[in-house]
Amino acid sequence: MTKGKQPEREVVSEDNVYADVYRVLLGGMIASVLFFLAGVVRALMHPQPVPLGSDWIRSHYHWGALVDGLKAGDATTLAMLGTILLILTPVARVLVSIYAFFVDRDYQYVVITGIVFLVIVLTVVLAHFGLT
Amino acid sequence: MTYSYSFVLWLFVAANLAGFLGALLGVGGGIFIVPVMVLMFHLPIKIAVAASIVSVIATSNAGGSSYVDQRITNLRLAMFLEIATTVGALSGAVLALYLKAWVMLMVFAVLLAYMAWAAYSTRNLDDQRIARGDFARTRQDRLSAFLKLRGSYHDLAAGKTVEYVVTGAPIGTFIAYLAGLASGLLGVGGGVIKVSAMNRYMNVPMKVAVGTSKLMIGVTAAVGSILFFLAGMIHFMVVAPVALGTTLGATLGTMVMNRLKSVALKWLFAALMLYLAYGMLAQALQLGFGVHLPRVS
Numbered sequence: 001m002t003k004g005k006q007p008e009r010e011v012v013s014e015d016n017v018y019a020d021v022y023r024v025l026l027g028g029m030i031a032s033v034l035f036f037l038a039g040v041v042r043a044l045m046h047p048q049p050v051p052l053g054s055d056w057i058r059s060h061y062h063w064g065a066l067v068d069g070l071k072a073g074d075a076t077t078l079a080m081l082g083t084i085l086l087i088l089t090p091v092a093r094v095l096v097s098i099y100a101f102f103v104d105r106d107y108q109y110v111v112i113t114g115i116v117f118l119v120i121v122l123t124v125v126l127a128h129f130g131l132t
Numbered sequence: 133m134t135y136s137y138s139f140v141l142w143l144f145v146a147a148n149l150a151g152f153l154g155a156l157l158g159v160g161g162g163i164f165i166v167p168v169m170v171l172m173f174h175l176p177i178k179i180a181v182a183a184s185i186v187s188v189i190a191t192s193n194a195g196g197s198s199y200v201d202q203r204i205t206n207l208r209l210a211m212f213l214e215i216a217t218t219v220g221a222l223s224g225a226v227l228a229l230y231l232k233a234w235v236m237l238m239v240f241a242v243l244l245a246y247m248a249w250a251a252y253s254t255r256n257l258d259d260q261r262i263a264r265g266d267f268a269r270t271r272q273d274r275l276s277a278f279l280k281l282r283g284s285y286h287d288l289a290a291g292k293t294v295e296y297v298v299t300g301a302p303i304g305t306f307i308a309y310l311a312g313l314a315s316g317l318l319g320v321g322g323g324v325i326k327v328s329a330m331n332r333y334m335n336v337p338m339k340v341a342v343g344t345s346k347l348m349i350g351v352t353a354a355v356g357s358i359l360f361f362l363a364g365m366i367h368f369m370v371v372a373p374v375a376l377g378t379t380l381g382a383t384l385g386t387m388v389m390n391r392l393k394s395v396a397l398k399w400l401f402a403a404l405m406l407y408l409a410y411g412m413l414a415q416a417l418q419l420g421f422g423v424h425l426p427r428v429s
């Protein structure tokens with residue numbers, strides 16, 4: 001894409017980062033949309049009451065349940081995969097940015113983006129061990 | 133809850149509208165979608181907040197990617213402010229797990245009212261400052277200079293390339309933290325807070341603030357989403373139509389944003405926010421104290 005591209009030095013030197021970030025965001029968006037669409041279509045084919053409790057939701061958090069759900073084309077499993085892909089997209093974007101800043105030798109921003117990634121890791125660790 | 137055609141369709145339509153307006157204003161659309169889910173679909177606030185925060189990521193992917201592609205987003209500024217905003221989101225989401233529903237509704241009402249005021253008071257955008265080239269002439273603080281925070285973008289409405297230098301990094305950091313807190317707590321992206329902070333205190337042109345905020349709210353919302361996901365609070369079948377709707381809406385909204393002069397839009401936004409604030413306040417008072425406010429519909 002060339003529209004809006006600027007001749008200024010600092011913007012051009014970041015082209016790597018811009019291009020990589022764009023690709024990750026677009027890929028994550030398309031993948032999650034496909035799973036959500038599949039989930040909605042399946043749910044509409046077999047409409048049924050869905051419990052709202054968190055225990056019921058968490059009963060899907062097993063590899064066995066995931067595989068069985070996918071085989072059966074279970075609507076909730078498909079939507080859950082869409083959700084997971086969606087949540088992982090910004091995380092992947094942060095990781096890719098670290099790499100792209102590194103390639104550009106912009107080490108200051110490798111550190112800054114690295115700290116953002118650490119906060120995300122801290123969230124997972126806290127959620128897993130302490131809070132829930 | 134039964135997963136019927138009408139439920140899916142209306143949720144999709146509402147989310148679509150939220151995503152569209154959100155993209156125009158650099159917000160995630162959560163600020164519309166949470167009240168709609170609570171007031172119109174009668175979902176519990178915690179389910180609404182959890183579903184909304186995931187859909188905010190969807191709007192960030194859709195809108196954010198386009199602004200990155202158009203080079204409107206300032207990536208460095210986004211990465212720097214993301215540190216504060218993710219820490220804020222983490223603290224906010226932890227609070228959301230423990231707070232009572234009526235308190236969340238009340239805080240939400242206050243945020244909506246603030247946003248109405250913020251939209252109203254920034255309605256005249258920065259067209260005049262762009263025309264005068266003011267954005268390029270501000271003196272940077274030391275932190276902003278150290279972080280090489282500046283940039284340029286091509287403004288289609290003004291028909292010129294706008295250069296700007298960023299200042300006020302410390303206050304920006306503090307407000308980004310607050311925006312993250314609101315995001316984790318209330319299932320919104322915190323976009324309006326980020327946009328107004330960048331535009332008012334950091335000398336960032338409105339459109340750059342919108343594009344940069346749009347990218348940032350993805351990571352902000354991801355932090356909240358991870359917590360809610362592991363707590364089993366995300367209802368996937370509610371998320372699906374909402375995320376689809378906001379993705380489509382955000383994509384459409386992003387296409388028209390850079391061509392727009394948004395004074396009229398901001399008036400509409402302010403009025404809508406006030407209306408929703410009243411609805412959430414009424415719900416909070418009813419749930420917390422049994423007080424019934426008159427209905428406005």
